[in-house]
Amino acid sequence: MAERVAPATVRCDRHRFDPSLLREYDMRGVWGETLGPRDAYALGRSFATRVRRAGGTCVAVGYDGRLSSPALEAALVMGLVEGGVDVRRIGLAPTPLLYYAVASAGEVDGGIEVTGSHNPKNHNGFKMDLGGQPFFGNDILDLGRIAAEGDWSVGSGAIEDIDLAAAYCTRILHALDGIDPARIEPLRIGWDAGNGAAGPLIERLVAQLPGQHVLFYTTVDGHFPHHHPDPTVAENLGDLIAAVAQGEIDFGFAFDGDGDRLGVVDGRGRILWGDQLLLILAQDLMARRPGSLIMADVKSSQMVFDTVTALGGKVLMAPTGHSLIKSGMKQSGAVLAGEMTGHLFFADDYYGYDDALYAALRLLAASARLGRSLTALRDAMPETHATPDLRFAVPGVDPFAAVAQVTALLAEAGMAFDATDGARVTTPDGWWLLRASNTQAMLTARAESPTAAGLDRLLADLDAWLARIGIHR
Known part of the structure; x- marks a missing residue:
């Protein structure tokens, strides 16, 4: 059961979120600093208002294994039901199970997962879905407006606890339809949950799979005692890499804190x-x-x-x-x-x-x-030379404005580039990318070339364009 939250400590007539919470993809903050139960309650009231104005009546709610998640989930549910929507609580679960609840449970109009995803353990936040559509950007800003104005619907929703774990595992196992189990039977597969919310489902899932399975850190623990649950950071895959090197597994899968990011280590210990x-x-x-x-x-x-x-x-x-x-x-x-x-x-x-x-x-x-x-x-993939994601802060400079300046200079010079998200510049050496982060006040860059020398030239080219607007990486 979620930790109880005293109503008097969270109820309010209107609420202003810390601006840092209202991000492009979802809402994230630091527990006890920019994020607390009052924010979760106000989000519940505001989201319920959006659901009801769209003609909906029911929202699914789940939460990850972070220490702050039960308190946030309890306050969120309180806000939703006092906003007049019914709540189907799926409990401690990864984000994909929350999405599955919205997609398959019937008569569910939206969903909210309390999760800090791959962020530091003292962070937390919310991922949202409304009407089967991702809820982001202007939708999130609108929640802030509704809360600040106290423009909330009022009602008394009902709460139902539902368990979708078995149905979810049955559903995703259809991915193996038509595959001869004999092809998987000889495999030794590692599964590293990083003590995140996917752990219990991984245990249930592998019990139904052919092959041999070695489980790492499937007990949910918001302290993340073994390594942080972010498979995009190489050091967090060290246990799988070591297990491959020691002949314990043929390859391994790794998951982030809420189970929507996948990392893979192959049979040579390489990260895919x-x-x-x-x-x-x-x-x-x-x-x-x-x-x-x-x-x-x-x-x-x-x-x-x-x-x-x-x-x-x-x-x-x-x-x-x-x-x-x-x-x-x-x-x-x-x-x-x-x-x-x-x-x-x-x-x-x-x-x-x-x-x-x-x-x-x-x-x-x-x-x-x-x-x-x-x-x-x-x-079989061609070998290339590429940087990781290069992230750097530029104090006193708006990252989006900086990217716009560089993009304008590139256009003026007649350079070939794609402006889908920032500027991805193509040269005979390969390509480099400059964009503004949507989650932090930082610039991000990446480059790829068939050769190491080409990669060096690409980075020098990127630095030269940044220098033209007074930025040095």
Whole structure:
């Protein structure tokens, strides 16, 4: 059960969120500093108002394993029911289970997951869905307006506790339909939940899978005692890499704190990044559904775009951000998408949202159908030289304004670039990207080249353009 929250400590007639909470993709803050139960209550009242004005009556709510999540969930539920909507509580669960509740449970008009995702353990926040559509950008700003004005609906909703774990596992196991279990039976697979919310579902899931399974840190613990649950950071994959080196597993999967980001370590101990996972999934999809439309975020390797095109598919470059990609998939009709952060989205035989457990099963299926191990599929990819995500603060400078300045200079000089999300500049050496972070007041950059010398030239070129507006990385 969630921790009880005294009504007198959270109820209010109106509320102003700390501006840092109202982010592009979702709401996130620091527990006890910019985020507390009053914020959760006010969010519940404001979201209930949006739901009711859209003709809805019911919202699903879940929460991750962070220490602050039960108190936030209790206050959120209080706000929702006092705003006049019914609440279906799914309890401690990863974000994909919350999305599944909205997509499949029937008569559910929206959902909120209390989660800090991959952020530091003293952070927390909320991911939202309304009417099967991602809720972000201006929608989040509108919640702030509704709360500040106290423009809240009033009512008395009902609360129902529901358990969807078994139904969810049954559903995602359809990813392996048509796959001979004998192809998976010899495999030794590692699963690292990082003490995040996906752990209990992983335990339930692997009990139904063929093969041998080694579980790491599936007990939910908001202290994250072994490593932080963010599979985009190489050091957090150290246990899987060591297990591969010691011959304990053939490869491994890793998950973030709320189970919507996937990391993979192959049989040679290499990390497969989000764009490489997307490329494997795309090859499988193209073999079964020629001509499919795929989306890859602007940070992705050029080999994704080139390979999908060569296989007869269509590929769109998308702005970074899970909400932006989900929205773009619905608008474009794309059936598969991915981004460097390990969010992978499926709309061919699934619901169009990011689900790391389902993605792991789809990778198992892709490997079986393509007849090659994940290691062999990675071996077949061209080697490139690429930077990680380079993030740097520029004190006193608006990152979006800085990117706009650079973009204007590039256009004036007649440079070839894509402005989908910042500026992705193509040169004979490869490409570099400059964009403003939507989650922090920082600039981010990335570059990729076939050669190490080319990568050095790309970074020098990026630095030269930044220097023209007085910024030094």
